[in-house]
Amino acid sequence: MATITVDGNDIQVGDDERLNVIQAADRAGVAIPFYCWHPGLSVVASCRMCLVETGMKNKDTGEISMMPKLVPACQTPAKDGTVVVTNSPKVRANQNFVQEGLLLDHPVDCPICDKAGECWLQDYYFSYGHQERRADVRPFTSRKRDLGEHVTLFVDRCVMCSRCVRFTQEVSGGSELLVIDRGSHAEIDVFPGFPLDDQMSGNVNDLCPVGALCSKDFLYQQRVWFMEPHDSVCTRCSTGCSIQLHVSQNQLYRIQPRYNPNANDWWMCDIGRFENESVRAPERLSSIEHRSADSKTGAGFSNRLWPEGLKAVHGALSEIAARTGGSTLAVVLSPFLTCEEAYLLATYAKTISADVVLALGKVPVEGADKTFKSGFTIRAERCPNRLGVEQILRHFQKSVIDWPALLKKVEAGELQGAYVSAGYPVAWIDEAEAAAFERLSLLVVHDILPSPLARKAHYVVPGVSFAEKDGSYVNHSGLIQWGEWGLTPVEGAHVDGQTFSDLLGRKGLYQAASVLKELAGIVPFFARAADGVPQAGLNLVTGTEKHPRTTALGTVTHPLPTFRSVGTAFLETEAVSRNGSNPISG
């Protein structure tokens, strides 16, 4: 064990932990301010905000020899015997001067700056800054620069921490951003004709500690303090990034990544971050629709109220199973369902008849896996829960019938009816594929958006998007993660789990957590999740995962957890757990 002294208090650090002084001080409950350092990026020590006094303690004599000058805490390793002083007048004076220097040519247009409220410059100003302004600089409007499809640079707000530049060099690998000019004229820019438009560009907005880099998607939309965060899971590929939904007045304003060393580290891609129109799309399905037999033209849908509509669906499914046998009825489990929903739907299918065919819904694949320099990968498999649904299918009927196999069965006329759950956030089926289902005498489509298949359906049941439901997803590596709802369902739609629970005839409200417990008891694959899923997830395949440690300080004081997701909650990361002992309960 290494002993490190922070402001007179000794703390013990494991020998193999390799912490820097910022992390060590944080563990001691002392916050050291910083801008440029980020645990996911290389250290440049350029912002000078984290300068502290350090020294070494002689183990034998107990004598402390201090360094004559301040050193950057981010660059100083915390070794055995390291002594750190963070609150001396010298350190305070330096922090004062750094803040004052940054604010000299800062526009201070906080009222219209989207970062205000989660801006480090603002927070540090209150904690470490000069409270009086000695230079006669009046507030002014920042220049604005277009850096790419998603990113706007407010040039004068920048504090030149170079996080974004290092991100494009080290994580996304595109090296689009650079610093032009020198000294006080230094600015961030791109080369003409080479904008920042790779699929990781949104991360630089989160990385920016001030309001220089702003997301075009979120620009001027809402102030950050109005939004409440909801921890969720991205459903756009099988990486399953941990995300936060930022919601105000039941409206999704932005999505930010949440630190998860098992899935996405600090990052997420622009697809998951920006392409979420489906959540509040005006064309969302919003009532149970029934196409009556006499209007085959397709325009003859009539709305049904929920309880009666669902009863009719149940009646129609049971009638098919009774008339032509259970094996002529297929129930399709979409890979967009949560594990709990898939389990309930499969259970329901088997209550209709033990012979009902369970199939895996269409797994959308786009191109090949795209891996970035740091190892972050956008998976070709664009669905969140293929693995989880497959495990449930295996449990209920041994083999997995995938979408092509199901299509064959349909075309061969082996099926009379089908219940197709979908929930795809984008168009997922074309007319040709949908045409095969025309031969069925009963087609129930459970989806969120209109599709060619829904137009052919006899019953359309509206579902909800990922932002509107609780539940767990198993990603490509077997990591089960818990997503929490952030929005109420669009009017007229019911949460999928509730729908399945109602179909099963269960009473009361659907509680995803208790269904997961039930599932863990029945399907051995999910056994480890019986007591809930911790924030960083549980790897059901390997049984091993890392858990971010809650730091002693609970981070730099800040109103929004957003800040923590990109800031300091990850000061310490790796605590490996095995089989069930979860440091953070789900």
Add this chain to the structure above:
Amino acid sequence: MQPDSKQIKWVDEPKLGLAGRLYLTPLIDGLSLTARHFFRTARGEGFTRQFPEERPLFGNPLIYRGVHRLNKDEQGRVKCVACFLCATACPAHCIDIIGTESPWADREKYPQSFVIDELRCIFCGMCEEACPVDAIELTSLFDLTGASREEMVFDKEKLLSVYDQTCDLEPMRSRGPAAHSGPPPGKDH
């Protein structure tokens, strides 16, 4: 809390004197008090003002907290920069703003829509205090009436028209744009 709790301090009524115990003096006190007021009002020395005919007098209309207005700058544009600070400060949550990029070169952001629900408003003046550009102000218009709830939800145009209505009587408390000095404004690229 129980009646015998130590936290309760029981205070006994003061003992009545002889006159008080007869009840007579207090009763006569009451009668004479009301009689004095009766005859004072009857002599025409009351305080009532005949409202619609006789407008009330304000000590200082500039500090009265009546209907809101949105101020305009010299070019007649709304001064508001859609910073949402009034909405943040508002304890009644009656301000609803939709911000967007401004069409003007010297301004970053402006309110696409600015709505105040005057029925929800408690006229505390916090929005006025919070505004960094002195765009929202409370006027001395106090007789705020409407025939429907919808009518009492003031949108940007109506709030600007309140400015036109009151700007002569109550000048803006600060002049000129607040946040546009220093380096020349403009957009890069």
Add this chain to the structure above:
Amino acid sequence: MQVWLEPLIKIVLVVLATQAAVAYLVLVERKVAAYMQDRLGPNRVGPWGLFQPIADGAKFILKEELIPAGADRALFLIAPVSILAAATLAFATIPFGYLVPWPGADPIELTIAPKVDIGLLFVFAIGSLGVYGVILGGWASNNKYSLLGGLRSSAQLVSYEIPLGLSVIGVLLFSGSLRLETIITAQAQSGWWWFAVQPLGFLVFMVSGCAEASRLPFDLPECEQELVGGYHTEYTAMKFGMFAFAEYLHLITVAFLTVNLYLGGWHLWGLAPYADEVGWFGAIVRVLVLNIKMLLVILFFMWIRWSWPRFRYDQLMNIAWKVMIPLGVINLLVCAVCQEFLDPKNYLTRAVLGWLAVGGCVLYAALFAHPGKTRLKAPGIT
């Protein structure tokens, strides 16, 4: 003159006059209240708000009539009618003047039903019927507040009838009749108004009358802070109007009785002395004197209403049973002793004895009575 025409004219006259009086008394009350509270009161409808009663009446008639769900429909409708009928009926034996000469016939007595020997008993009996309306209304409304109001009202009215009855016995003893005209005449003949002779009885009568009319400080049945509106919470429009009417009619009744029993009726020294026969001028003067006295009493009641706070319910009951009834008994004793042992014409001695009785009571109260003994105390403190 026709036997039936004379009372008919008087009935119409009295009913119309009382209705109009009630309407304008409401205005007067509002004005008085307003002036006492530094306001102006109604002043928008007509000059000085003089048409306000008409506007109020129109409003009462035009407003929507609601009958609450679960109400006992029949009783709900009967209650206001019965209370108004009882209140109006009480005027049958109350004199509102003296005699009007009629050429070729006996002078007309200004009472609807003159020469009723049980006049005062009739007024009390009919007046007590009003409590039925209150209880019925409270019960039929199917509303807890109404029911509580009705219950309070019945308890209060029943309790205060006892001191009310006790207090007038002294008057009956001195006047030797239950007939109200005779009682006035007795005062006019003697030149002594009974309030000066029996101050204790007058006090008890005023207090009890105030309580019988449910006027503040005794308006527990409809006390707004506790019971919303009491027994008439659920009543709307003209049905509520009838309750309000009846209340004011009670007030007028009590005021008439006060004037007739204690304040000399139409008698005023010099202006309207006792006479067997009066001319037209005398008749008009006497009507005016009586009604002005009545109006002053009403104004006094209003003055009290806007000056004093309402009693607590237990205090209300204590005053009835522990104060007013003993005072009434003392008054009765003093009167009976006077009547038995003193010369019938010796009113001065009677008055002295009466005021001595008042002084004795005051002395007793000051020395021995312990006000506030019933108030809430901390446990363990006695």
